[in-house]
Amino acid sequence: MKAKTKSPLKDKPLRYVAQSGDEGLDDLLHDKVLVYYLIACICAMFIFYSWFFYFKPIQKPPIFLSILFGIGFIFCAYKLYAHMKKVKNMKQGRDGERAVGQYLEEFRESGCRVFHDIKGDSFNVDHVVISDKGIYVVETKTYSKPASGSATINYDGQKILINGKETLTDIIVQVTAATLHIKKILKDSTGKVFEPFPVVLFPGWYVDGNGNRKGKLWVLEPKAFRKFLDKQDVKISEEDVKLASYHLSRHIRTSS
Numbered sequence: 020m021k022a023k024t025k026s027p028l029k030d031k032p033l034r035y036v037a038q039s040g041d042e043g044l045d046d047l048l049h050d051k052v053l054v055y056y057l058i059a060c061i062c063a064m065f066i067f068y069s070w071f072f073y074f075k076p077i078q079k080p081p082i083f084l085s086i087l088f089g090i091g092f093i094f095c096a097y098k099l100y101a102h103m104k105k106v107k108n109m110k111q112g113r114d115g116e117r118a119v120g121q122y123l124e125e126f127r128e129s130g131c132r133v134f135h136d137i138k139g140d141s142f143n144v145d146h147v148v149i150s151d152k153g154i155y156v157v158e159t160k161t162y163s164k165p166a167s168g169s170a171t172i173n174y175d176g177q178k179i180l181i182n183g184k185e186t187l188t189d190i191i192v193q194v195t196a197a198t199l200h201i202k203k204i205l206k207d208s209t210g211k212v213f214e215p216f217p218v219v220l221f222p223g224w225y226v227d228g229n230g231n232r233k234g235k236l237w238v239l240e241p242k243a244f245r246k247f248l249d250k251q252d253v254k255i256s257e258e259d260v261k262l263a264s265y266h267l268s269r270h271i272r273t274s275s
Contacts (some may be wrong), residue, residue: 036182044109054101059095062088076228115161115222116145119241123148123157126245132264137201137271144197147215149264152251154215156201158194161222162186172221174238176230179219194219194236201267208266211259 027040066087069081123133123146130150137144146157162181163169173180179190194217205213228238237247255263 031268044106044113052099052106053099055095055098055102059099061090062092062095066092111163112159112161116159118222119157119159119220120146122241126150126248132260134264134267134271137204137267138195138274139200140195142193144201145200147267149255149260149267150248151253151255151257151260152248153254154201154205154213154263155218155244155248156194156198156215157218157220158190158197159220159222160190162224170224171254172224172226172238174226174228174230176233179238183193190219191236204264204270205266208270209262211262213255213259218244 066081066085069084069088119135120135126148127132132149134147134149135145137147144156145159148155148157165182169182171182173183178185198215200219201215202213205211205215219236219238220241221238222241224240226238226240226243228243231237231239232245237244239247
């Protein structure tokens with residue numbers, strides 16, 4: 020009888036940058052795109068063989084089958100087109116989140132603790148940076164830019180405008196909810212009340228963040244985040260930095 024074995028790892032690994040994006044893409048491709056692709060191929064095959072056998076003796080024109088499978092093929096082609104657009108957007112979002120995450124990894128050199136892809140009930144927190152200058156909950160938004168002309172994001176302290184237009188998703192509500200989620204995790208696990216600060220980063224855009232002065236949140240392009248962080252006073256002791264980092268790390272390992 021073969022002896023039982025177990026993994027030598029005591030804990031699950033920390034989640035990597037944009038892991039939720041990879042998981043979402045895998046689910047979409049395997050559960051949606053692949054299904055419609057296979058059905059479309061089957062429909063096309065039946066149409067082909069129906070007409071192929073029509074040219075043999077004693078065969079009626081396969082009108083009914085052609086219409087039936089033709090409808091199926093058109094429906095699947097439409098669904099494939101819609102899902103492939105979603106795949107493209109998800110890949111762009113994942114790549115933007117990954118690029119920002121790789122940039123944030125450089126903050127470790129100055130003593131910051133950096134975490135990625137913290138899962139919530141029905142959402143994920145892109146990044147969390149913990150340092151003696153505060154705890155920052157970072158949301159990455161990777162929007163497509165115009166091929167030419169203006170590409171500006173404005174934040175006035177109340178709303179975020181993408182080239183003068185409000186987004187369909189309320190980004191401020193989203194990052195605020197993520198910040199409260201991290202605050203609750205740390206309070207429940209450490210017994211201390213930390214005050215994480217929300218940050219929204221837009222890779223590749225020019226950001227006019229006049230509203231950043233109001234102190235509710237920062238809306239920035241990624242390279243500006245480091246400058247804002249460096250200007251902050253020391254807010255957290257080194258002991259609390261270690262405490263918050265340890266408990267957030269434990270949460271990620273046990274909930275992923």
